[in-house]
Amino acid sequence: MKKIAFCTLFCALFSFSSCGLFEVDNYDEPKETLWGEVVDVATGKRVLTDQGKDGTYIRLTELSWGENVQHNPDFNCMSDGTFQNTKIFKGLYHIDVVGAFIPLLRENENGTPLADDTQTTEIKGTTKVRFEVQPFLNIEWVGEPTISNGKVTAKLRITRGVSEEEFRSKIEPMGGYESNFLNVTDVRLFVSYSSSVGYGTSMDNDEFDPWSGELKYSGSEFNPSLGEVITIESKGSIPSGRTVFVRAAARINYATPKGSGTKRYNYNEAKELMVP
Numbered sequence: 001m002k003k004i005a006f007c008t009l010f011c012a013l014f015s016f017s018s019c020g021l022f023e024v025d026n027y028d029e030p031k032e033t034l035w036g037e038v039v040d041v042a043t044g045k046r047v048l049t050d051q052g053k054d055g056t057y058i059r060l061t062e063l064s065w066g067e068n069v070q071h072n073p074d075f076n077c078m079s080d081g082t083f084q085n086t087k088i089f090k091g092l093y094h095i096d097v098v099g100a101f102i103p104l105l106r107e108n109e110n111g112t113p114l115a116d117d118t119q120t121t122e123i124k125g126t127t128k129v130r131f132e133v134q135p136f137l138n139i140e141w142v143g144e145p146t147i148s149n150g151k152v153t154a155k156l157r158i159t160r161g162v163s164e165e166e167f168r169s170k171i172e173p174m175g176g177y178e179s180n181f182l183n184v185t186d187v188r189l190f191v192s193y194s195s196s197v198g199y200g201t202s203m204d205n206d207e208f209d210p211w212s213g214e215l216k217y218s219g220s221e222f223n224p225s226l227g228e229v230i231t232i233e234s235k236g237s238i239p240s241g242r243t244v245f246v247r248a249a250a251r252i253n254y255a256t257p258k259g260s261g262t263k264r265y266n267y268n269e270a271k272e273l274m275v276p
Helices: 002-018 164-174
Strands: 032-040 057-062 082-088 091-098 105-107 113-116 119-123 126-133 137-141 146-148 151-160 184-192 213-216 229-233 243-252 271-274
Touching: 032 091, 032 119, 057 082, 091 126, 105 164, 113 164, 119 126, 137 243, 151 184, 151 243, 184 229, 213 229
Parallel strands: 032 126
Antiparallel strands: 032 082, 057 091, 091 119, 105 113, 137 151, 146 151, 151 229, 184 213, 184 243, 243 271
């Protein structure tokens, strides 16, 4: 009886192995590289972002497998507006980029395309792409941020990257348009030991991030301040003798992609400060 059972098990294992269960995966590992940049179509400058899931991200869909293929795992843009992925299989890809700017792919509520500024390209070796976008807001330093008694003070100027009229003409046809989408909801002064300072190093956690300052606005309250110089301060007291990085950000009341609930920040460049 034991011999019969053993023979049955042996035959079953042999059958599995003949079906390829124990074959070694001999596919080449992904080694193609995609490098890109996201720039403001009006200025040619890179659109700065948060280096995390709430910043600009890239979505790849390999078209080699047919129309119903699932997209690759999303990956994030770097804070300077560039992105790179060095582990991609060779093939034809659809590339979409999502961030705090007018969506590249816009469809109406029935899924009918209204505009498509995404790209389809063959990724082979090192492939470079450039996306020109319309950021919601522009944030610029006015003078240099200063620090005194452990507190950072900065002056900023915030302007729209796309006019109200053009924003509405591109977003309203997608459906569900609300007049409050363009309202600036908050302005932030992020402070961190990390040069990648931003929302990703803050996450609204006072214990983890005790110094970042914030100005909140309701409705269209911020509108008179567009184009004007505003002042924002950090909170708490940064220990002396430390080096910190500061960066300002602002966002509007519009989520990208549509329906995600994620309202992404536009940023300016980071500054390095030594706390006296």
